[in-house]
Amino acid sequence: MGNGNQRYTIDDVAKLAGVSKATVGRVIGNYGSVSEKTRKKVMEAVSELDYVPNTIAQGLRNHSTKTIAVVLGSIKNNYCNALVYAIEKEAMKRDYNVLICNTHENLDKEIKHLQTIRSRQVDGILLISVYTVGKVIPDKYRYLYDSPDIPMIFVDRNIIGIKKDLIESNNEQASYEATKYLISLGHRNIGVIGTVAYSTVQERLKGYRRALQEAGIPVESSMIVDAEYSENRAGQRLAAKLLDEHPETTALYVLNNTLCGTVLLELKRRGLKTPDDVSLLTWDDDEINELFDITTVVQKVDEIGKKAVNRLFELMENPQSQVYTQKVDAQLVIRKSCSVPKKHAERK
Amino acid sequence: MGNGNQRYTIDDVAKLAGVSKATVGRVIGNYGSVSEKTRKKVMEAVSELDYVPNTIAQGLRNHSTKTIAVVLGSIKNNYCNALVYAIEKEAMKRDYNVLICNTHENLDKEIKHLQTIRSRQVDGILLISVYTVGKVIPDKYRYLYDSPDIPMIFVDRNIIGIKKDLIESNNEQASYEATKYLISLGHRNIGVIGTVAYSTVQERLKGYRRALQEAGIPVESSMIVDAEYSENRAGQRLAAKLLDEHPETTALYVLNNTLCGTVLLELKRRGLKTPDDVSLLTWDDDEINELFDITTVVQKVDEIGKKAVNRLFELMENPQSQVYTQKVDAQLVIRKSCSVPKKHAERK
């Protein structure tokens, strides 16, 4: 009686059932034709031994490991882990497992990971790349990004110059609408805080500019302040900078969720309340946002994850498939951190 | 010139170098003896083709997949993703990759995952089990938990009745100290909110009781309220219950971080401020805790992750190794959410 303690092989099953391993293969693989009597014998042997095929051996033979890899900055990031959650859920439906690779937003680590997971023969890769706008991939490693032998899809972040499928939020449009919302409340001096190097943030900035221009408000570049990814409490420093250098600021528009927490800290330090003293609008939902009633552009992370996995499987089936970008609508969730600007209201 | 587009095999390298694959194996595996001349030829062929061994084939041959699996409730949980972060970092140092399995705190999914990762021949398993105190593992699946063929370690949560290594915080002691701290401030009516079914929470409750008893304060069982894992906003409901049924409550002690956010929400709803109206002490650090200046028992997640991986590798090398439990100190980080109770202060 098998209790899982030993790992049995297909040969053990064959011997116990008194057939060849080819026949066992037919029964468990459910192909070819097997007589009812034999099938039953085999099934009994299988459950007797608790036999489960060795996925590694299958992988070698089938050139498929039933594994997808997710390469991302850090699983500690809320957006990322929500994405991985959705991805893993979707992958499991197809009996796939998910390998996690943190790059710590570091180019070398991203490359290292991409190399390892290649040699591991993963069936597909979902990449939230650290390659930011302006950075160039060394020729030596370019194959990691553009070779077609392993299906790969970019999620959330694009790499300019590499033609791959991309799944992302409709950053430009959602940002345009968020900005328009602020403008509609009466804000004309909207300070922007974000990590500009990310392709997503660039898109969000485009939307911001479009909304301002449409409203006839000049875009003041010194009101857009840039954060480095690695900087600790960047949000705090930048909010301070913005509020010091531009006391006319009536609204803060934060383009990365990671920055928002310490922006709040700075507001608290200055005794500024939202929305009375300053309006606040940020990207990506979070428990904090709910608790603080912060108006937020919420990305549909579940949908992005689901779409990414679906597309990856399409690509695995048909690698020649035409490259394209899918945009998922992000939604402005209005809470209570934005209102008519005080100065504006007074002026009236 | 290899550009990674094709996957070359050891035979390709052998052919190019004009030697046998055995010799190539000797060179890249760095064993046996090879003449300098041959070694050079092989090295050249390797880099010419950008040859990287197929990990799957190695896995089949070596009975080692260079993979560990982490089975946990949900990667969206802050404690869990911080743990996975630490685990992955540590695993990478040893050229191991990490498979993520979310159980959604669901028994069936945990079993399903354990089965799959077994057939995948992972080299080791780190399990944050959903098996809570009182639940019994069906005999049929017991082998998934106690069979010695794959090294497995429990992290954070113990399963009573299964003898496995366990890495956890010193829950009882840290909780004892946290409670003592509240008592030292003058609190005698400390309401406790937690998901009692978890082994960790049970330990924390023990520490709480010990501190009360030591101070001669009777333990009022109706001041300990229990949350179900799956309940939405359980923290809010339970805080409300506690404050309604026990208006004498001067401090809330929250044993699970997941509950704390909505506890805050309820305090906000009632217009209660910490620490003036009520003191608040919680487990597990979080950006919220920092922002709200909440006094917190902080677990050393990095250390737990590191210890877990180290121990797992020990076990992989020596499966007979004696089972034992490692406790990692959790630390009380005092911020500003606890003070002398108002009523108490007034009474004086």
Add this chain to the structure above:
DNA sequence: TATTAGATTGAGAACGTTCTCAACTGATGC
């Protein structure tokens, strides 16, 4: 009864690696 189509079955190759074993090479000592 002989023939044949179709159903059923097993032997064995292949996937890409590691590593044992045996064989070969030169050089040294007698």
Add this chain to the structure above:
DNA sequence: GCATCAGTTGAGAACGTTCTCAATCTAATA
């Protein structure tokens, strides 16, 4: 000149699966 030895090398088995191909069996037909 021959035996010995260390250093070097290659053939091929093994890991556990899938699946092709050919062989065997069954039953139905002429």
